[in-house]
Amino acid sequence: MFVTILLKGFKMAKLPQKTYPYGHGLNDFSCFGPPATKDGEFTDTMICDMGCFTQEGKDTNKYYHGCVAQSKINNNWYAYFEWGRQGAKNPSFQFIECSSKSEAQREYEKQLHAKNDKRGQWANHATLGRVLQAKAGKDCYLVRPQATRSTGLPDARTIKHQDGLTKVRPEAKKIRKVSTCDSETFKLMRDINVATVSYTRGSMADDSLPTQAAIDEGRDILSAALSRVKFVGHNVSNQIHDKELINLTRHIYSRIPKKKDRGTKPETWILSQNNIGLWQQDLDAFESALSVVENDSIQSNDPFGGMQINMEWLPPQHPLGEFIGSWMPRATRNKHKYIDKIQIRNVWSVERKEEKQLFEKEINEKLPNMPAHFKEKPYHQPTNRPDLSPQEFIKYKKTNAALLFHGSRSVNVSGLLREGFRFPKELINVKLTAAMFSGGGGGIYYADDFKKSAGYTSLKTAYWSAGDGAIKGRGAFMFLCDVILGVPHVAPGPFPYTEYPHGTHCIFGKAGHSQVKNNEWIILKKPQYRFRYLVEFVA
Known part of the structure; x- marks a missing residue:
């Protein structure tokens, strides 16, 4: 039975839940942008996704979706709402038939306010700024800005977060150079x-x-x-x-x-x-996925999506491929029983132009202030580097620069290639699990033993990831980086460093001394590293 509401001279019909307008089906409606992206701001939007993680003190993780929809059959306007637990296969929904687009939009806005800021109160958070928090005893749904959605009417799933906004003129768009x-x-x-x-x-x-x-x-x-x-x-x-x-x-x-x-x-x-x-x-990883979708990197002939990077596959018989294939499997003290011998499947040379320039500037600036000898050096360094000129090799020796390992989940490789390592604006004096020598885990960790770094990759036997983020049909991945270590500070134990102690240039978690079983080398500054290789391997 319809529920009719007399509003400003018009009859607005609220249909029963899980009921379509007469003669209509799931695919008979058009949806529109722009989407709502901020709490309490629904004017001039036509679609919105919201989430509520807690209801009645329980972590129910529910969603609420609303939109302004138009019939493809008779052009009538509706406010449409859908709700349920995240991932529900049979969510609840309801149509409200309205007399006009503006009427549908008013009903849409009214209902969203009722779920959002009418149930909340604004507060100023020291880090987040102005935020909406649930009132006492209320369950408040927060706006979820989504680039793509899987809830709502089928046509709603075609609405991207830019839709309905001012379009950029085609001639004003930056032409992207296709990577080869x-x-x-x-x-x-x-x-x-x-x-x-x-x-x-x-x-x-x-x-x-x-x-x-x-x-x-x-x-x-x-x-x-x-x-x-x-x-x-x-x-x-x-x-x-x-x-x-x-x-x-x-x-x-x-x-x-x-x-x-x-x-x-x-x-x-x-x-x-x-x-x-x-x-x-x-x-x-989510940011990398968003970049892939927005740049159409899967379907286009530019799988790099505009990355500023030079990357080349090195066959096993290539001098550098042979160098890595010979050196890397021997760069271990064999203390990790969950990893046996490795087989290198592929090696790529990697160069991010920005990092190379910063690194070369940093090594030249540090060179005059280095001691004649270094008490602490990383293990397993190659006796020669076919990828360095004699002059570069001397600079590396004089600045204690080394070729070190950094393991990553496979699904994080794309983001590292695109952005490099992320260094936070501020290091917070907090220890995180598996990152105990830098504030908030904000430093970048390297190992001089490849098996140590393998524990952070997507190997099934990896200690920390246990296969999480693996790619079907592919091995695990590890970056090999040049890292300027200079004079290391030997940490007496786990401590969340936010800066280097005076006269030092990296943090050294020393095996048998710093309450760790394997060496860990940590840098806190971006110019101290550059990518050199990406290695795919199995164990």
Whole structure:
């Protein structure tokens, strides 16, 4: 039975839940942009996605979707709403038939305000700025900016976050130079791009992709969580029961619909020192997936999506391919029993132009101030470097620059190639699990033993990742980087350094001395590294 509402002289019909207008089906409606992207700001928008992580004190992780829709059959206008648990196969929905587009838009805005800012109150957060928080006893849905969506009417899923905004004139668009590469590199980037998008969609409760704004806000939330962990202290039990960390966790899940199984223990998902690092990695992967989709890097003939990078596959018989293939498997002290011998499948040379320039400037500036000898040097360094000139090799020796390993989940490789290593604006004096020698895990960690770094890759037997983020049909991946170590500071134990102690140029977690079993080399400044190789391997 229809519910009719008399409004300003017009009859507005609210249809029963899960009922389509007479003679209509799922595909008989057009949807429009632009989408709502901010809490409380629904005027002049025509589609919106929202999330509520907590209802009645429980982590229910629900969504609410609204849009202005028009019938393709009779041109009538409707306000459409859909809701349910994230990932629900049979969500609830309801149409409200309106007399005009403006009437449908008013009903759409009214309902969204009722779910959003009418249930919340604005507060000023030290890190996040002005934020909407639920009123006492209320469940508040927050706006979820989404680049793509899998909820709503079928036509709603074609609406991108730019739709309905002012279009850029074709002649004003920047023409992207198409990258050229060899066939093996092309295959690699295609596989990485497909897997990264698949991983991101699979990580979401509703198969969507968050916008860049949502990802950036997610990083701000993690920064706020780091600051709070510093205040609460390093007892994880205290962290998972801290009200502020619980609220920040609810906030990030409400903004980004990442999967979380119901009933899981709080220590597995609350933003504690054990979980912030994984969120950081995931946001990097989500950003890479968004870039792939927006640049059409899978379907286009430019798998790099405009990356400023030179990358070349090195066959095994190539002098540099032979060099890596011979040196890397021997660069280990064999202390990691979960990794046996490795087989190198592929090697690529990698050069990011910006990093190369910064690195060369840094090594030249440090050269005059280096001691004649270094007490601490990394293990397993090659006796000669066929990729360096004699003059470069001397500079490396005089600045304690070394070829070191950095393992990464496979789905994070694309982001590293695009952006390089991320260094935060500010290092926070907080230890994170698996990153104990830099504030908030903000330093970049390297090993002089490839098996140490392999534990952070997507190998099934890897200690830290346990195969997470792997690419079907591919091995695991590891970066080989030139790193300027200079005079290392030998850490007496795990400590979240935010700067180098006076007269030193890196942090050295020394095996048997710094409460670690294997050497860890940490830099806190971007100019101290450059990518040299990407290695695909199996074990």
